[in-house]
Amino acid sequence: xxxxxxxxxxxxxxxxxxxxxxxxxxxxxxxxxxxxxxxxxxxxxxxxxxxxxxxxxxxxxxxxxxxxxxxxxxxxxxxxxxxxxxxxxxxxxxxxxxxxxxxxxxxxxxxxxxxxxxxxxxxxxxxxxxxxxxxxxxxxxxxxxxxxxxxxxxxxxxxxxxxxxxxxxxxxxxxxxxxxxxxxxxxxxxxxxxxxxxxxxxxxxxxxxxxxxxxxxxxxxxxxxxxxxxxxxxxxxxxxxxxxxxxxxxxxxxxxxxxxxxxxxxxxxxxxxxxxxxxxxxxxxxxxxxxxxxxxxxxxxxxxxxxxxxxxxxxxxxxxxxxxxxxxxxxxxxxxxxxxxxxxxxxxxxxxxxxxxxxxxx
Amino acid sequence: xxxxxxxxxxxxxxxxxxxxxxxxxxxxxxxxxxxxxxxxxxxxxxxxxxxxxxxxxxxxxxxxxxxxxxxxxxxxxxxxxxxxxxxxxxxxxxxxxxxxxxxxxxxxxxxxxxxxxxxxxxxxxxxxxxxxxxxxxxxxxxxxxxxxxxxxxxxxxxxxxxxxxxxxxxxxxxxxxxxxxxxxxxxxxxxxxxxxxxxxxxxxxxxxxxxxxxxxxxxxxxxxxxxxxxxxxxxxxxxxxxxxxxxxxxxxxxxxxxxxxxxxxxxxxxxxxxxxxxxxxxxxxxxxxxx
Numbered sequence: 001x002x003x004x005x006x007x008x009x010x011x012x013x014x015x016x017x018x019x020x021x022x023x024x025x026x027x028x029x030x031x032x033x034x035x036x037x038x039x040x041x042x043x044x045x046x047x048x049x050x051x052x053x054x055x056x057x058x059x060x061x062x063x064x065x066x067x068x069x070x071x072x073x074x075x076x077x078x079x080x081x082x083x084x085x086x087x088x089x090x091x092x093x094x095x096x097x098x099x100x101x102x103x104x105x106x107x108x109x110x111x112x113x114x115x116x117x118x119x120x121x122x123x124x125x126x127x128x129x130x131x132x133x134x135x136x137x138x139x140x141x142x143x144x145x146x147x148x149x150x151x152x153x154x155x156x157x158x159x160x161x162x163x164x165x166x167x168x169x170x171x172x173x174x175x176x177x178x179x180x181x182x183x184x185x186x187x188x189x190x191x192x193x194x195x196x197x198x199x200x201x202x203x204x205x206x207x208x209x210x211x212x213x214x215x216x217x218x219x220x221x222x223x224x225x226x227x228x229x230x231x232x233x234x235x236x237x238x239x240x241x242x243x244x245x246x247x248x249x250x251x252x253x254x255x256x257x258x259x260x261x262x263x264x265x266x267x268x269x270x271x272x273x274x275x276x277x278x279x280x281x282x283x284x285x286x287x288x289x290x291x292x293x294x295x296x297x298x299x300x301x302x303x304x305x306x307x308x309x310x311x312x313x314x315x316x317x318x319x320x321x322x323x324x325x326x327x328x329x330x331x332x333x334x335x336x337x338x339x340x341x342x343x344x345x346x347x348x349x350x351x352x353x354x355x356x357x358x359x360x361x362x
Numbered sequence: 363x364x365x366x367x368x369x370x371x372x373x374x375x376x377x378x379x380x381x382x383x384x385x386x387x388x389x390x391x392x393x394x395x396x397x398x399x400x401x402x403x404x405x406x407x408x409x410x411x412x413x414x415x416x417x418x419x420x421x422x423x424x425x426x427x428x429x430x431x432x433x434x435x436x437x438x439x440x441x442x443x444x445x446x447x448x449x450x451x452x453x454x455x456x457x458x459x460x461x462x463x464x465x466x467x468x469x470x471x472x473x474x475x476x477x478x479x480x481x482x483x484x485x486x487x488x489x490x491x492x493x494x495x496x497x498x499x500x501x502x503x504x505x506x507x508x509x510x511x512x513x514x515x516x517x518x519x520x521x522x523x524x525x526x527x528x529x530x531x532x533x534x535x536x537x538x539x540x541x542x543x544x545x546x547x548x549x550x551x552x553x554x555x556x557x558x559x560x561x562x563x564x565x566x567x568x569x570x571x572x573x574x575x576x577x578x579x580x581x582x583x584x585x586x587x588x589x590x591x592x593x594x595x596x597x598x599x600x601x602x603x604x605x606x607x608x609x610x611x612x613x614x615x616x617x618x619x620x621x622x623x624x625x626x627x628x629x630x631x632x633x634x635x636x637x638x639x640x641x642x643x644x645x646x647x648x649x650x651x652x653x
Binding site: 049052053054073074075078079080081083085087089090091092100101104105145148149 | 555
């Protein structure tokens with residue numbers, strides 16, 4: 001239970017020629033559940049290992065509750081960490097595995113026994129306590145591994161490194177719910193590394209999106225969805241991700257091809273020139289008045305509750321998420337309308353403005 | 363009905379031929395000697411199992427086997443822990459790791475009789491550096507003191523073969539995935555606990571191979587005692603294979619030597635079988651995972 005603060009932390013595995021993690025400063029409040037989200041190789045595991053002390057950062061300092069722990073080894077930092085794949089002690093039973101972190105810290109025997117039962121109950125592995133984990137299926141093994149991370153109560157933080165990768169899809173939901181519930185009860189600081197956005201968005205109070213060793217955006221699930229600050233966030237968050245089109249800003253007018261989709265928002269002035277126009281599939285609709293961007297429908301996917309409409313325009317491909325009522329077929333030519341306030345302009349992959357749709361083609 | 367084509371068995375013929383000449387025929391020759399009393403090539407007598415009965419009552423041979431057995435146990439007790447200890451402190455990567463591996467492997471690539479000669483000279487108290495230095499502290503003379511002779515052969519075997527254990531264990535240690543060490547660090551495991559609960563279980567297979575190889579080789583040790591002590595002082599280092607050679611090519615008692623060889627061979631087979639069974643028994647347990 002601690003506030004975690006990183007100050008200009010960066011890491012290089014090869015002595016400084018390339019950085020897996022570029023300088024990062026951040027503070028995570030005590031008791032928060034934080035998700036580190038990003039594709040493989042973005043530096044999220046590196047960041048996690050720096051916090052747990054398995055890695056010493058090449059530069060920068062790490063603070064727990066204001067105390068500099070950068071030079072402390074992992075055992076002294078006392079954090080708990082769960083790895084992506086089951087890491088177990090083969091010669092011990094499940095019970096002994098779960099008790100191991102407590103036993104090493106000289107916790108009283110009866111306290112250990114009670115705590116082990118409690119955690120086994122939480123994870124639904126009580127009936128396996130007295131067999132060796134090698135004899136279990138890999139998802140059950142991972143639960144034992146997870147249990148070892150949860151068994152200590154006095155830890156400043158629990159770190160998860162994609163812990164649910166090997167868990168069965170249905171059970172994942174149950175387990176995520178239980179973890180969330182446990183977090184609500186204990187208010188440990190949780191740091192959760194994942195490349196699965198659903199996992200990150202449902203689990204965390206705060207999501208940190210990493211890409212190529214940089215933090216691209218930090219915020220709540222809705223922040224990331226509604227107001228992406230970076231093309232990467234737009235593309236990576238959401239399913240399917242944001243649509244991007246080549247456009248132009250001309251004296252405040254936003255043009256995609258020959259269609260004027262709106263004006264730049266009054267609060268910002270944007271220099272004339274090329275921009276990338278980004279809009280989420282959820283915020284596109286069919287403009288029956290025929291004033292929007294002309295597109296040709298390429299394919300319609302029925303997804304049960306909604307339809308995914310794939311369309312081509314001269315400026316790029318589109319995916320629109322539309323309700324079931326809209327009767328559309330492939331080959332049809334329609335006009336797409338852009339949702340006000342949810343259309344973003346990007347330059348150098350960063351947001352540079354929003355579009356005021358009221359000034360669209362008349 | 364499925365038809366079987368057994369012609370593929372012909373493909374096994376070359377192997378059978380080769381094995382016949384390298385193993386089966388020589389072994390059968392020995393078996394042939396073992397049931398005869400041979401005075402000269404054309405003067406031989408069928409004696410049945412006589413030599414085998416003789417050997418089981420021959421105190422000289424029995425004590426040689428006992429000596430070999432004791433020697434093997436002592437060699438294992440020293441070499442396995444020492445090999446693990448050295449492998450654990452060796453550098454893990456970079457040029458230092460390569461340098462350490464080469465340095466450790468040197469004894470393994472020296473011819474046996476060169477090792478014997480080197481240690482023979484090294485340990486002499488008059489002209490050998492090692493023998494001279496040891497005599498500064500206590501009286502050491504492997505040519506007259508049975509304990510010194512035994513100790514010297516044991517030391518040579520340790521020097522010669524511990525590197526094999528080191529290499530096997532080193533490879534085993536390197537194959538333990540990093541997360542196991544990381545998890546142990548997270549769990550606050552002491553260095554001893556990491557060794558006991560992470561490394562040792564992961565080294566089980568490699569150690570069984572090391573124990574098997576080292577047991578067999580030290581049980582059959584020949585060249586070093588032959589060169590250094592010649593089986594002495596007295597019969598202190600007359601191991602099973604030394605005595606066998608004395609009987610076979612010293613006394614030319616080929617019948618007795620043949621029977622002796624077969625028993626020797628059988629003993630090693632039995633030991634190997636026991637080790638192999640233990641090894642596969644644990645593997646079979648692992649396969650039967652519960653659902």
